[in-house]
Amino acid sequence: MRDDVLTMIPGPTPVRRTILDALARPTTSHQAPSFVETFREALDQVKTIVMSAVGYPFVVSGSGTLAMEMALVNLVASDERLLVVSQGYFGDRWAQLAQAFGIECRLLQAEWGRQVPVERVRREVEHGRYAAVAMTHVDTSTGTAAPVEEYCRALAGRETLLLLDGVCATGGIEERFDEWGLDVVLTGMQKALGAPPGLAILVVSERALARRRAIDAVPAYYADLLRWEPVMEDPARYFSTPPVNEVLALHEAARLVLNEGLARRFARHDRVAAAMRRGFERLGLTLFTDERCRASTLTVLNYPDRVEDAPFRAVVATHGVVVAGALGPIAGKAFRVGHMGNIGAAEVGRTVAALGRALDEVGRPVDVDGAVAEALAGLEP
Ligand code: PMP
Numbered sequence: 001m002r003d004d005v006l007t008m009i010p011g012p013t014p015v016r017r018t019i020l021d022a023l024a025r026p027t028t029s030h031q032a033p034s035f036v037e038t039f040r041e042a043l044d045q046v047k048t049i050v051m052s053a054v055g056y057p058f059v060v061s062g063s064g065t066l067a068m069e070m071a072l073v074n075l076v077a078s079d080e081r082l083l084v085v086s087q088g089y090f091g092d093r094w095a096q097l098a099q100a101f102g103i104e105c106r107l108l109q110a111e112w113g114r115q116v117p118v119e120r121v122r123r124e125v126e127h128g129r130y131a132a133v134a135m136t137h138v139d140t141s142t143g144t145a146a147p148v149e150e151y152c153r154a155l156a157g158r159e160t161l162l163l164l165d166g167v168c169a170t171g172g173i174e175e176r177f178d179e180w181g182l183d184v185v186l187t188g189m190q191k192a193l194g195a196p197p198g199l200a201i202l203v204v205s206e207r208a209l210a211r212r213r214a215i216d217a218v219p220a221y222y223a224d225l226l227r228w229e230p231v232m233e234d235p236a237r238y239f240s241t242p243p244v245n246e247v248l249a250l251h252e253a254a255r256l257v258l259n260e261g262l263a264r265r266f267a268r269h270d271r272v273a274a275a276m277r278r279g280f281e282r283l284g285l286t287l288f289t290d291e292r293c294r295a296s297t298l299t300v301l302n303y304p305d306r307v308e309d310a311p312f313r314a315v316v317a318t319h320g321v322v323v324a325g326a327l328g329p330i331a332g333k334a335f336r337v338g339h340m341g342n343i344g345a346a347e348v349g350r351t352v353a354a355l356g357r358a359l360d361e362v363g364r365p366v367d368v369d370g371a372v373a374e375a376l377a378g379l380e381p
Pocket of ligand 1: 063090
């Protein structure tokens, strides 16, 4: 395994040295006072990142999918209904989870690369009885950003809980938990927070916790929010051993996010996305996602005719950059470049150059230097 490879997939994203150093620190007792204090701070940081004063943060070993499962099994009983607003593969995952737990689910799917219109969501909720609506902020399969604030506004004032998968957004794109009236925002560590994978992270509203309490038993033990609630209130308490070093890494990752400042970080994601796309387009590549709903955290690119997916990405990798294949119906026809977390001009330059050289090598001569220069114009180092 090479250590100098630049991982530009839509998660895991490049991890800063100080975060890796946190992982490499001596592992302490999960009840050591210094660790408990760091855990407490990390929970506060998570709330701050989703702009919440009133939410309840939960951080447990696991990945984004566990966080989705926790949201669902705790907040929607098996005789209740779920509305899923899906912009792709990960939106559809909500429906698969519902099916796994016997929850009746209605799935609103957008054409890939487009959004589900706000009106359609509003109409559906007006006419159906839904315990919750599950949304995906950025669907990592299609590069589509959902109009979350508008969905929330359209659905405000109802009992229906609003669950948001922020896995490909949280820490990179604005999410105003309190102001938008969200009931759950969930994420993993390995995306816009720029840390290694390993933690499932949720912020849960008071009314969502009340909903959990109103359900006698949920089909979960480890994933039961009520078992974790005392630990999140006071991390000196024990339910199941927390991943001590991962929590240290989260604390450091969140410190970097908050040091940069949320508004600046979100604006940087916009600038980096624009820079990447200037470079890609100059290389003659076209973007898959409708221009009205492109997320700033990744780009989905169409393959030019006769460029083969796996061999092309293998050539890109020989230039030190790893990009991802596409999923579902566009697998083999498109590829994905992540550009979220702790990255900037250097990563933009390397990525555009690697793609350009690879295109050259597969017989599509392009102006690599010109594309890099165009990408970087206006992007400070
Ligand atoms: N939701 C979205 C939007 C994702 O991008 C992913 C991971 N790519 C997941 C959920 C699942 O997260 P994990 O792989 O950490 O389980």
